[in-house]
Amino acid sequence: MQAQHSPSNNETNPSLLTDIAVQAHEILREEYDEYATMLEYRNAWELLVAVSLSAQTTDAQVNKVTSVLFARWPGPGDLADAPIGNIEEVVHSTGFYRNKAKNIKAAGAVIRDTFNNTVPDSIEELVKVPGIGRKSAGVILHHVFGKPAIIVDTHFGRVCSRIGILSCDPAEKKPDPIRTEKEIAEILPPERWSSFSMVANLHGRRYCTSRKPDCFNCPLREICSYRYLYVEPVQPGAASTQSAEAASTPSSVPEDGT
Numbered sequence: 001m002q003a004q005h006s007p008s009n010n011e012t013n014p015s016l017l018t019d020i021a022v023q024a025h026e027i028l029r030e031e032y033d034e035y036a037t038m039l040e041y042r043n044a045w046e047l048l049v050a051v052s053l054s055a056q057t058t059d060a061q062v063n064k065v066t067s068v069l070f071a072r073w074p075g076p077g078d079l080a081d082a083p084i085g086n087i088e089e090v091v092h093s094t095g096f097y098r099n100k101a102k103n104i105k106a107a108g109a110v111i112r113d114t115f116n117n118t119v120p121d122s123i124e125e126l127v128k129v130p131g132i133g134r135k136s137a138g139v140i141l142h143h144v145f146g147k148p149a150i151i152v153d154t155h156f157g158r159v160c161s162r163i164g165i166l167s168c169d170p171a172e173k174k175p176d177p178i179r180t181e182k183e184i185a186e187i188l189p190p191e192r193w194s195s196f197s198m199v200a201n202l203h204g205r206r207y208c209t210s211r212k213p214d215c216f217n218c219p220l221r222e223i224c225s226y227r228y229l230y231v232e233p234v235q236p237g238a239a240s241t242q243s244a245e246a247a248s249t250p251s252s253v254p255e256d257g258t
């Protein structure tokens with residue numbers, strides 16, 4: 001049964017939020033490949049380095065760099081012992097190269113010395129590796145170890161906020177990531193965490209963009225609080241009479257410049 005939309009989803013009971021989140025997950029699963037990642041890797045260590053390099057650049061650019069990087073320094077110990085200047089040279093094109101080089105070199109040392117050359121498979125241990133935050137740890141847990149993880153980034157948070165499954169106003173574009181993770185964990189079972197994270201992230205990039213969400217064509221439009229509150233305001237239960245053009249062009253949306 002389809003969950004009934006209410007503009008005040010975030011003030012209602014947890015079971016309604018679960019219904020909406022599950023429904024959104026099922027719809028988005030039809031739309032996106034939850035295992036899609038353009039980062040190329042052959043093992044956990046290579047994905048760890050790739051995600052560490054992926055901030056503020058494209059996956060394609062990371063792949064170009066990692067193919068050279070792993071040819072020269074295949075394992076954690078190799079990278080840990082490599083001269084920092086040489087690493088900086090290789091990762092230069094990914095941007096923020098000084099920080100990234102420092103992080104992956106330090107990560108190599110930690111994986112070698114603390115984790116016996118094995119990438120750990122828990123979020124608590126992964127976040128001890130330099131350059132790895134909860135989001136990157138979640139990506140590694142999901143893609144390499146097949147473990148449940150809620151992977152919170154700006155796209156995921158925005159989609160969750162807008163469809164009304166968080167306690168904040170659906171117009172909040174940047175909900176607090178820790179609170180987002182906690183609230184999603186409370187309404188979705190662990191077996192849905194990683195998959196929902198991946199497809200909601202892709203949805204935030206394709207339809208539910210920060211500046212101009214494509215609500216008219218969005219597959220979540222029937223269950224989305226933001227659409228009902230800010231794009232195509234209607235009384236609950238009443239049919240909308242707004243034009244398609246109006247529906248796809250928010251006019252009363254708070255703009256925070258992002």
Ligand code: SF4
Nearest residue numbers: 208213215218221224
């Ligand atoms: S209807 Fe609009 S705001 Fe809601 S999820 Fe879709 S694109 Fe985002």
